[in-house]
Every structure is written in structure tokens, then in C-alpha cells.
Amino acid sequence: MAMPDIRLYALVDADNLRPDALPQLARQAAENGATLIQYRDKSASTRQMVDRARAIRAALAGTQVPLLINDRLDVALAAGADGIHIGREDLSPADARRIAGPDMIIGLTVKNQSDADLAAVADIDYACIGGVFATISKQNPDIPVGIDGFKTLATLIRAAQPGLPIGAIAGIDEATAPTIIAAGADGVAVISAIFRTEDCGQATARLRSVIDTALDERQRS
Template identity: 30%
Template sequence: MNCDRKDLLLYAVTDRYWLEEKTLPEVVEDSLKGGATFVQLREKNLGEKEFLEEAKELQKLCRKYRVPFVVNDNISIAKEMGADGVHIGQEDGDPKEVRKILGEEKIIGVSVQTVEQAETAVADGADYLGVGAMFPTGSKEDASEVDFPTLKKICETVSVPVVAIGGITKENVFQLKDTGIAGIAVISAIYGQKNIYNSAKELKAITEELFL
């Protein structure tokens, strides 16, 4: 499964922090109905059995909406349940090794913050890059910010699509216009909102205007 640039337009990263009375599949389906074009399952504190079951449910949903589904960090879960791919950070493994485990057809995304990291990730087989944090974010306490010139330079340097992440909202997303990104990855801008469907729909319209 190739990673098409247009698939990265509105990249939704899950977070169960805001679930309240709903289940994760319910809120993810709301975001897919609203127009999310890519889904990443991000779980930091869930047991392997629950993680696996949840991943299988979300994979089914994403197939229904024909949207790529990747797992954050957990390569063994991604392999076991047949995810479309994984997203890894700088400390989570070598894309070359991940490729050997998952196979040629799977998507591998890599988080980077510098041009050098970007070039290395692509040389090692990354299909797309996540760059950030672009703005202050509460979703990842240790995220350091990347400036706009660096983001633009990364987009100009690499041959794979780039998605911006970190503190992006419908109010500040306009600042990312003309940087060269394929789209935005968001957590709270979709899943932290009262109406997830409407939030995704609004962001989708904005990203289509800015990045297509």
C-alpha cells in the first residue's frame, strides 16, 4: 500500500484522554465521517491484548472508509493485525529494520525535526515524514518546536510527503500555507472538540483550500 500525498491531508492521531462516555471506535468513526484522510492509533498506556483488539476494530473502520490506518510505535501489533503500516519516532527503531519486519508494501512514517534527520529517514525507507511540534502542544510534553523555515527546507529537500504536527488548530493552520506540506496531523483539534464530526469537516475544508 503506497502512501499517497493526498492521504495525508487531514491525518487524525487518536487520544483516549477525551473519550468520556464514547468508545474510541465511535469517535474515530465520527472523524472519518467528517473527512479524516488517515488515522494513527496512538496508545501509550494500554495492555497488549486490549491494544490488539482496539487496533483490529479501527482497521476495520478505516477499511470501510478507505483510509490508511497505522499504529504508533508498536511494530509487533502492526504486524500481527495487518495494519497498513506504522509511525515511529527517532528513538523507536530503524526504518530499514521495520521494513524487514513489515514488508515492502507497508507504510512507514517517521517523526523528524531537522533536515538531517529527514534525509536519513528517507534514505532508510520512510514513506512520509511527520515534522513538529509546529506550535506549543499539550499532547506531548517533551515535544520541542520546529520553526517554519526548517519545515519548508525539509519539504524542499526530501522526495516523500511531509505532514506537520503539534499544536495545530483551525485558527493557526493558515500559518502553514506555502510551506510545502501535504497536510496536517492533529489530535486535540479533532478528538478534543465537543463535535468531532464538525471539527473534522471544518478542518478538511480548510486543508483542501490550503494544501491541495
């Protein structure tokens, strides 16, 4: 399958946003430049998650923007989502691929060298490094890796998987996106930068424009 487009990876997070608003927010983001949507929910029951995931998937119908579920392969399969995003404490990439099959998108969080070593050999479709900067959207006991840390981890992964899309997450907005793109990120994952704004659609469109410009500038340099 083709590698996913991770330029603007929008996370609709039920712990940071109104759960009943997630489908509408996902649709607005998809219509205005988000290239990937992730549903993240650390509080809901499994049944609630499946219902919410199905509602988000229905809202995305016709946009061609894939829906991924954070952590929960069971929810992704039940809701007919396009993939999952997993971390170090979740199902292993190998087990996820064995259960999900070859066509489901699998993304992996990378926080340190051990995670990068796994990403270098795992059967995944993209990696997302972070947190790069501090963020208010998630309680994170790990110290932000910063730009230099991002470069180091991305280099480790690309040495083994040259074509693997690598994104960046945490504390990224219109001001910081060009810096992390210039450092080698293929895209950024965000919550606050688009969903904690007065107009989600306009914020998404502006950030997508910033990302595309930064990617073009990096390609020309």
C-alpha cells in the same frame, strides 16, 4: 504502492481520549474527511493495544481510510493495520521495512536535521515534521521548530525524495493550518483540533475544508 494521502491525519490517542471511545471517534473522523488514522497509546499493555487496534480497524471498515499504529510494528501486524509511524527511538525504518514488507505504510517523525537526513534516505512512505507549534496533547522536551524550521527540514528531505509526502504536527488547527500548508506541508496531523471539540465530525469536516482550500491556493500561486 501509492503514496498515502496525508492531508488530514487524525491521531486517536488513548492517553488524551477515552480509550473506549477511540473506535467511534476514528469512524467519525474518517467519515468527515480524515484521510489517515493513527492509533497512539503509551500506557496500555500489548494485548490491550492489539484489542483496541482491532476495534478501531473494524470501525473503519468500508471507509477506505488506512489505520496506522504508533511505534509498535508487532501490534500493527497482529491487528492487521495498514502501517506504522515510528520515531528516532523506535525500530529503524530499514528494520521496519524488512519485517513489514513492501506494502505496509511506514511514516517517520522528523524533529531535527539528523532525523531529516534519515528521512532523506529511508524507505518510508511519508514524513511528519514537528512539533511545529506548542501543543497540550503531548509532553515534548524538544523546542517547536516553527514555520522556518519546518521549511528547512522539508527542503532537506525533498532534495533527496522529491515526491515524498511531508506532513506537519503539533499545535495545528483551523487557524494555523493554512500557514503551514502555504509553507509546504502536504497535510497536517492533529488530535485536539478535531477530538477535543463538541462535535468531532463537524470539526473534521471544517478542518478538511480549510486544508483543501489552502492546498488549492498554494497550487495556484
